[in-house]
Amino acid sequence: MGMGENSINGETEKKIRQAFKKKDWNEIKSIDSWVIFKVMAEMVEGFEKLAKIGPCVSIFGSARTKPDHPYYHMAEEIGAKLVRHGYGVITGGGPGIMEAGNKGAHSESGKSVGLNIELPFEQNGNIYIDQDKFINFDYFFVRKVMFVRYSQGFIVMPGGFGTLDELFEAMTLIQTEKIGKFPIILVGTEFWSGLIDWIKNVIIEKNGNASPKDLDLFHIVDTASDAVAVIDEFYNNYNLSPNFLI
Numbered sequence: 001m002g003m004g005e006n007s008i009n010g011e012t013e014k015k016i017r018q019a020f021k022k023k024d025w026n027e028i029k030s031i032d033s034w035v036i037f038k039v040m041a042e043m044v045e046g047f048e049k050l051a052k053i054g055p056c057v058s059i060f061g062s063a064r065t066k067p068d069h070p071y072y073h074m075a076e077e078i079g080a081k082l083v084r085h086g087y088g089v090i091t092g093g094g095p096g097i098m099e100a101g102n103k104g105a106h107s108e109s110g111k112s113v114g115l116n117i118e119l120p121f122e123q124n125g126n127i128y129i130d131q132d133k134f135i136n137f138d139y140f141f142v143r144k145v146m147f148v149r150y151s152q153g154f155i156v157m158p159g160g161f162g163t164l165d166e167l168f169e170a171m172t173l174i175q176t177e178k179i180g181k182f183p184i185i186l187v188g189t190e191f192w193s194g195l196i197d198w199i200k201n202v203i204i205e206k207n208g209n210a211s212p213k214d215l216d217l218f219h220i221v222d223t224a225s226d227a228v229a230v231i232d233e234f235y236n237n238y239n240l241s242p243n244f245l246i
Contacts, residue, residue: 042137046115046146049135053111055242056088057231058147060166061097061157072100074187075157077224079104079112085228086242088113090151092143092166093125093134097157102128113150115143144169152242153183153231158191171217175210183234184218185227192220 059079065072079089079101088111091098098114105112106128114129116136125134137143147154148170156167167186173179186192196215203209219230235241 039139039142042135042139042142043145046135046137046142049133050113050146050150053088053113053133053150055086055152056090056111056113056150057082057153057155058090058151058166059097059101059155059157060092060159060163061101062159062163063092063094063096063098064160065096065100065158067100071097071157071188074224075100076104076107078155078187078227079106079110080108081224081228082231083108083110085232087152087231090115090147091129092117092162093129095126097159099126099128102126106130115146117143140165148173148179151182153185153234155185155187155227155231157187171214174217175214181217183230185230186218186220187222187227189220189222196220 059075061071061075065075075097081104082089083105089101089105090113091101093102093114093116102112102114103126111133112128112130113133114125114135116125116134117140118136118138125136135146137146144166147166154167154170156163167184170179170182170184174181174184186196199210200215204212204214221227221230
């Protein structure tokens with residue numbers, strides 16, 4: 001079925017038409033310069049606030065997960081356990097799984113970081129973030145830089161497009177050796193098994209678009225204890241503990 005005119009709202013149409021509009025050099029320079037300065041400002045704020053937070057683990061997951069959902073409770077438990085094991089927690093700062101991770105960290109008086117993104121539907125920071133560790137971003141790519149730069153591991157709960165984007169960003173950077181081989185833990189076998197089967201059967205075996213060893217980039221677990229245990233085991237292999245990671 002084609003896309004009818006009614007399926008495009010006014011703001012979307014404006015952006016599409018703007019992309020085709022011919023601009024003179026002064027207009028291009030003015031717009032691009034403003035964007036560059038905004039990106040730089042977000043980078044500087046992120047580096048300044050996060051440079052001294054110490055070892056942290058990022059928790060990714062859906063903003064739509066309700067507080068009564070089992071995955072919410074598991075994310076909260078993971079956040080609390082990470083703090084008890086010496087780590088801080090970084091989330092995307094919003095509701096759902098992000099709120100749960102921050103809530104768990106906050107409950108144990110641990111470092112609770114929120115990297116919030118400004119969205120059209122007004123995602124606001126949750127109340128469990130340390131106020132000096134809350135940052136608002138306009139640009140997803142700047143926000144992802146902060147996740148990757150300041151995390152010693154990634155715990156990925158069930159989520160939507162944003163969660164998958166963050167997961168594959170981390171996997172791609174590790175696969176291409178742009179960052180170290182930090183642990184990536186997928187929580188929820190039932191949720192992730194279809195995607196993993198597709199990666200294995202279609203991407204790797206059928207089309208050869210990735211290597212079989214790339215399946216070693218992540219672990220799949222079903223409990224909060226197992227998720228944190230993967231983090232601990234990884235750093236124990238290097239004879240490191242959170243107190244000595246920075």
